[in-house]
Amino acid sequence: QAKRFGGDRVEPFRPAFRDGSANVVQMEADLHRAIERGQISLVYQPIIRADTGDVAGFEALMRWNHPRRGDVPPSEFITIAERSDLIGDLGAHALEMAAMQLMEWETALPDAPVFVSVNVSSHQLVRRDFTNQVAGILARHPQRTHTLRIEITETSLMQNPEQNVRVLERVKALGVDLALDDFGTGYSSLSYLSRFPFDVLKIDRSFMQPVSTGRDALLKSIVDMAHALSLTVVAEGVEDEDDRALLAEMGADYLQGFITGQPLDPEAAAALVARQVPAVSGNDQAAE
Numbered sequence: 433q434a435k436r437f438g439g440d441r442v443e444p445f446r447p448a449f450r451d452g453s454a455n456v457v458q459m460e461a462d463l464h465r466a467i468e469r470g471q472i473s474l475v476y477q478p479i480i481r482a483d484t485g486d487v488a489g490f491e492a493l494m495r496w497n498h499p500r501r502g503d504v505p506p507s508e509f510i511t512i513a514e515r516s517d518l519i520g521d522l523g524a525h526a527l528e529m530a531a532m533q534l535m536e537w538e539t540a541l542p543d544a545p546v547f548v549s550v551n552v553s554s555h556q557l558v559r560r561d562f563t564n565q566v567a568g569i570l571a572r573h574p575q576r577t578h579t580l581r582i583e584i585t586e587t588s589l590m591q592n593p594e595q596n597v598r599v600l601e602r603v604k605a606l607g608v609d610l611a612l613d614d615f616g617t618g619y620s621s622l623s624y625l626s627r628f629p630f631d632v633l634k635i636d637r638s639f640m641q642p643v644s645t646g647r648d649a650l651l652k653s654i655v656d657m658a659h660a661l662s663l664t665v666v667a668e669g670v671e672d673e674d675d676r677a678l679l680a681e682m683g684a685d686y687l688q689g690f691i692t693g694q695p696l697d698p699e700a701a702a703a704l705v706a707r708q709v710p711a712v713s714g715n716d717q718a719a720e
């Protein structure tokens with residue numbers, strides 16, 4: 433087995449070179465066929481209310497089940513897709529699957545409205561047809577009580593801020609919620625970001641690592657500032673009860689992370705929502 437080398441030095445005839453570079457080319461070719469071959473799916477990570485622990489919605493995370501490699505992490509294949517423009521098809525597929533899922537849950541669980549939040553890369557936003565694509569998806573899979581949400585990272589947003597603000601305003605007008613993902617990993621201030629029509633701010637999970645003594649104060653100030661700008665706060669990367677208690681005390685609205693376990697397949701996610709549907713009113717009615 434060829435050893436893996438970091439960096440980007442070009443050293444032909446070395447097995448490592450052939451391995452690394454050929455892999456990307458092969459992966460890209462495989463990715464081209466992945467959708468039609470049914471290898472792309474979404475898993476759903478619960479996003480819970482910080483005060484009650486109830487499930488409010490899910491983040492949809494894309495998975496590629498490669499016939500030989502098994503599960504390829506999105507950190508690998510999304511990058512390949514963005515470089516090769518495949519991201520347009522992949523991203524549209526994710527939105528379509530999420531909207532279909534929402535419609536299914538809305539029919540099955542009309543009294544338990546949830547949102548599904550789909551990651552969108554800047555490469556998708558800048559495509560001329562993005563707004564129409566979303567409008568088409570919503571027309572095919574209309575939602576009444578459940579909500580489609582899209583999330584965009586701060587770094588992604590800043591690649592084309594003027595154009596992105598216009599696209600986001602149009603998408604929001606369609607009834608889609610907007611979340612700013614991985615807040616704190618870029619260098620933009622919250623006041624600058626308030627020019628964008630976001631509903632939700634997601635604090636990056638790197639803040640959950642207990643690195644410095646100033647961390648808690650920083651977290652608290654992000655929560656307060658977000659609230660002052662009328663943004664709902666989701667804290668990412670919440671792994672244990674200490675994190676949960678801390679964030680609940682700070683007033684974070686929602687939590688997401690391994691505290692609820694690994695992301696779920698659609699059936700498990702639906703079962704989770706079904707379990708917390710409140711029993712239909714009336715004392716005479718036995719709760720299931």
Ligand code: C2E
Binds near residue numbers: 493506
């Ligand atoms: P993200 O949007 O910030 O998604 C959260 C990532 O953090 C997920 O990794 C999730 O599994 C992981 N995570 C969640 N809770 C915890 C925790 O408590 N501790 C730790 N250590 N990790 C946690 P995943 O699924 O590998 O996704 C990585 C990234 O890939 C995502 O980051 C997102 O930027 C991108 N991605 C995933 N699906 C899609 C997609 O459909 N479209 C696009 N454009 N990007 C996607």
Ligand code: MG
Binds near residue numbers: 491551583613
């Ligand atoms: Mg995300």
Ligand code: MG
Binds near residue numbers: 613634668
């Ligand atoms: Mg994130």
Ligand code: MG
Binds near residue numbers: 614636637638668
């Ligand atoms: Mg993150």
